[in-house]
Structure formats: C-alpha cells, structure tokens
Amino acid sequence: MKKLNIGLYGFGVVGQGLYTVLQKSKTVDATLSAICVRDKNKKREIESPLLTFDRQKILNDPAVNVVVELIDDADDAYHLVKEALKKGKNVVSGNKKMLAAHLEELINLQEETGKSLLYDASACGSIPIIRNLEEYYDNDLLKSITGILNGSSNYILTQIFQEDKDYATALKEAQALGFAESNPDFDVQGYDALYKLVIITAHAFGTIVPHGDIFRFGINKINNFDVRFAKEKGLKIKLVAKVMKTENGNISLFVAPQFVSKENYIYNVEEEYNGVVIEGEFYDKQFMFGKGAGAFPTGSAVLSDITAISYQYKYEYKKQKFFTPPVHTQDILLPVYLRYDHEKDLQLFDFEEITEKYEGSGTHYITGKILLKNLLKINGELGNLPVFVGIL
Ligand code: HSE
Numbered sequence: 001m002k003k004l005n006i007g008l009y010g011f012g013v014v015g016q017g018l019y020t021v022l023q024k025s026k027t028v029d030a031t032l033s034a035i036c037v038r039d040k041n042k043k044r045e046i047e048s049p050l051l052t053f054d055r056q057k058i059l060n061d062p063a064v065n066v067v068v069e070l071i072d073d074a075d076d077a078y079h080l081v082k083e084a085l086k087k088g089k090n091v092v093s094g095n096k097k098m099l100a101a102h103l104e105e106l107i108n109l110q111e112e113t114g115k116s117l118l119y120d121a122s123a124c125g126s127i128p129i130i131r132n133l134e135e136y137y138d139n140d141l142l143k144s145i146t147g148i149l150n151g152s153s154n155y156i157l158t159q160i161f162q163e164d165k166d167y168a169t170a171l172k173e174a175q176a177l178g179f180a181e182s183n184p185d186f187d188v189q190g191y192d193a194l195y196k197l198v199i200i201t202a203h204a205f206g207t208i209v210p211h212g213d214i215f216r217f218g219i220n221k222i223n224n225f226d227v228r229f230a231k232e233k234g235l236k237i238k239l240v241a242k243v244m245k246t247e248n249g250n251i252s253l254f255v256a257p258q259f260v261s262k263e264n265y266i267y268n269v270e271e272e273y274n275g276v277v278i279e280g281e282f283y284d285k286q287f288m289f290g291k292g293a294g295a296f297p298t299g300s301a302v303l304s305d306i307t308a309i310s311y312q313y314k315y316e317y318k319k320q321k322f323f324t325p326p327v328h329t330q331d332i333l334l335p336v337y338l339r340y341d342h343e344k345d346l347q348l349f350d351f352e353e354i355t356e357k358y359e360g361s362g363t364h365y366i367t368g369k370i371l372l373k374n375l376l377k378i379n380g381e382l383g384n385l386p387v388f389v390g391i392l
Contacts, residue, residue: 002065002310004030007058007089008050009080010070011037013178014094014121016046017299018070028307030066034058038071055080059087066090066309068302072182074098081106085113092305094298096122097186100195104208107317116314121301123196124149124274125292128304130315132288133203138318141281144244145204149196151272151293152180152187153219153239158270160227161236167222179272179293189218189383190239190255197241197255200276204243205251206319209328215376217256221388225363226257226339235259237390238266250329252372258391259337330373335392339365345385350374367392 006022008015015035022032035050036058058064059080067084071077074097081098084091086109093099099106099122110117120130124147148154152174159170171188174180179187186192194216202208219239230237240258243251260267265287269275274292279285291297319325333352340346341363354368375389382389 002312004028004066004306004310005063006030006032006066006068006306007061007064008032008035008068008070009058010072011035011044011046011048011051012070012072013295014298014302015070016044017295018068018302019046019048019299021296021299021303025303028303029310030306033061033064059083059089064089066092066306068306069093069095070302071095074101078102081117082109085109085115085117088113088115090116090309091118092121092302092309093117093119094121094302096192096195096199100198100211103199103202110314116309116312118305118308118313118315119199120305121298123199124276124288125151125290125294126297126301127274127276127288127290127292128301129200129276129288130203131308133200134315134318137204137278137280140319140323141283142204142245142278143281144242144279145200145276146240146242146244146266146279147197147200147276148238148266148269148274149193149200149241149276149292150187150190150239151274151291152184153190153193154269154274154292155179155272156188157219157222157237157239160222161231162270167220174272177272178295185220188220190216193239193241194255197243197253201243201251201253202317202320203315204319206317206323206325207251207328209251209253213328213330213376215254215256215330215372215379217379217382217389219257221386222257223339223388225365226388226390229337229339229365230259233259235261236267238269240266240391245326246329246332249326251326252329252332254334254372254375254391256389256391330371330376332372333369334372334375335367336370336375337365337367337390337392339363339388341386345387348378348381348385
C-alpha cells in the first residue's frame with residue numbers, strides 16, 4: 001500500500017465533506033498537503049491553513065501523488081485533470097459534466113500515462129456503481145440499468161408527492177441542503193442525470209454515447225395536473241435515467257420523468273437518495289440504494305477512490321477491451337404521457353399509436369407510443385413549451 005499525498009482542488013460542499021471524512025478515517029494513510037481554491041472572499045464553513053490560490057502549487061509539487069478535483073467549472077476541471085495526469089499524478093474527479101464530455105480522451109490519457117483516473121463519486125454519490133459495473137458485472141449479461149441518479153430532483157419530487165409542497169419551495173430546500181448544483185437547472189432539467197448515465201453506460205456496456213444523442217427531459221415543468229394523473233393511478237413520478245439492450249443487441253438511452261408503480265424497485269427511493277436497478281440475463285433484477293448527494297455521502301465516495309489509488313487500482317474498461325460494445329440506437333418505441341395546452345404543441349409529437357386522449361377546459365393529455373428518435377428530434381424545442389413528457 002502506497003502512502004498518499006493529496007492535493008485538493010475545490011473546497012465547496014463536497015471538498016469540505018471530504019476534508020471532514022479524511023480527518024475521521026483512521027485507516028487511510030494519506031496527507032492532505034494543499035487545498036487550491038479560486039475565490040479568496042468566499043465564506044467557507046471550514047477554515048484551513050492549507051488553502052492556496054496558486055493553481056500551479058499542487059501540480060508542481062513532486063511530493064503530491066494524488067490530485068483530487070472537486071471544482072464546479074467543467075472546462076477548468078478538464079484542463080486540470082489532463083495536466084495532472086501528464087505530470088504523472090493519479091487523479092480523482094467528481095465532475096460528471098467534464099467526464100461525460102471527454103471520457104474517451106481521458107481513458108486514452110490514463111492508458112498513456114499509466115496513472116489512475118477514478119471517479120466513482122461522479123455518479124450516484126455514495127453508491128459504488130462504477131466499480132461494481134467494472135468488477136462484478138464484468139461480462140455481457142447486462143440487460144438494462146435504470147436509475148434515479150439525481151438527488152435534488154428526487155428530493156423535490158418527494159416533497160411534491162408526499163408533503164404537497166410546491167415546486168419552487170422544494171427546489172429552494174434542495175439548494176439550502178447542499179444537494180443541488182450551483183446552477184440548479186442542471187439538476188431539474190436532467191443534465192446531471194444525463195452525464196451520469198453516459199459514464200455508467202461506458203462502464204456497463206463499453207459504449208461511449210455522446211450526451212447530445214440522448215433524449216433528455218427534466219422535472220421542471222411538472223404541475224398539479226401531472227401529479228394528480230399519477231396519484232389517481234397509484235403511481236409516482238421519478239426522474240429516471242435508463243440504458244437498455246434492445247432485441248437486436250443494441251442499446252437505447254433516455255433521461256425523463258417516468259410514472260412508476262409500487263412493483264418498481266425505485267418506487268420507494270425518496271428524498272435525496274439514489275437507486276439503481278441492474279437487470280441481467282440470468283439474475284433478473286438487483287438493486288443498489290444510497291445517498292446520491294450531500295457533503296458526507298459524496299465525500300466518502302471520494303475517499304473510497306483515494307483509498308483505491310493506494311492499492312494502485314484502475315478502471316480497466318473491460319467491456320470496451322474484451323467485448324464489442326453495442327451500438328447506440330434511438331429506434332425504439334416508448335410509451336409516453338404528454339400534457340399540453342395547445343394543439344400546435346401536440347402536433348410536434350409524432351405518436352405512432354394513441355392509447356388515450358383527454359381534452360379538458362385548458363389542459364389536455366394524451367398517452368401513446370412514440371419512437372425515441374422522434375422525441376430526440378424535438379428535444380431542443382421542448383424546453384420552451386408548456387408541456388410535460390413522462391414515460392409510462
Ligand atoms: N446535484 C447532484 C444531485 C449532486 O442532486 O444529485 C450529486 O451529484
């Protein structure tokens with residue numbers, strides 16, 4: 001086991017969480033040598049003498065053998081991770097946006113440099129999903145992964161469904177509790193879950209899918225009408241990220257609100273918890289559950305990556321190396337609920353089949369089946385329309 005000397009970038013919610021978790025952990029043989037932050041005037045809960053504003057200090061310190069990157073800015077994080085790997089340092093990152101955008105390049109760089117780049121904390125907070133996909137699900141029997149990957153959205157939906165709170169109040173609470181991103185649109189519009197899904201898919205199936213090729217719809221348009229529709233049928237609405245094998249061995253992905261019944265393992269995942277259902281050829285369904293956001297759950301996931309580095313652990317990207325990764329397709333039919341106000345908005349949706357159509361005094365809904373590729377085609381327009389789309 002190697003003695004670790006850590007240089008930390010970022011001292012926000014997760015950085016401070018890691019700081020505390022590191023102090024409490026008795027077994028990890030690691031020294032934190034410096035914490036690099038950008039904003040000199042920012043008020044922080046923890047004061048530390050290790051704070052530095054010099055970005056190069058950690059990178060140029062030959063004694064630092066692990067760079068932990070927990071900063072908000074994805075572009076900055078990308079340059080930092082690259083520079084650190086090139087300087088021969090192991091890297092732990094929590095930046096899902098950065099990883100989802102540059103995964104292929106970073107995998108190659110890790111290979112070239114022979115260093116470890118670990119990021120279990122980037123997807124599902126405290127749930128060790130990535131390492132499990134790499135190590136236990138290291139064969140081609142996986143059929144699908146269905147997850148609640150964003151703690152903030154799940155917290156908001158819980159407050160709406162169980163506490164009858166309104167959307168704006170619930171969102172403010174998620175921000176105050178430190179679950180939400182600095183720009184909460186990132187959470188509620190489904191981007192956070194989308195980036196996590198890209199990362200999970202790379203480890204589950206070996207395919208790196210560009211995030212722009214995946215249909216994404218968030219929970220920010222939900223209203224009482226949708227909640228009533230769900231409750232009348234004994235269902236809940238969850239923000240679901242899914243990757244599934246199709247009949248001909250390809251994979252399809254989406255991030256969208258989904259109406260889920262009691263039988264679904266994710267039905268009881270509430271508050272800021274995440275839950276992931278892993279479905280395989282012979283073992284049917286398995287379920288992983290845990291806190292997906294917050295200082296300590298995410299801090300402890302970062303700690304676990306740091307500890308793994310002390311054993312020289314690396315992701316092997318087994319599905320990419322030893323199998324032929326499946327092709328991404330959007331050619332599948334999905335059962336969809338669409339709530340809309342204006343006929344012209346409905347016209348955008350190319351339903352292949354219609355199951356039910358309800359026309360109220362102002363608000364209407366329709367259920368039926370749509371090709372995923374046709375949803376993706378109109379994805380850019382949906383954000384500005386008074387509609388809500390959910391998967392049934
Ligand atoms: N904003 C994220 C969430 C934090 O709510 O899940 C953890 O990635």
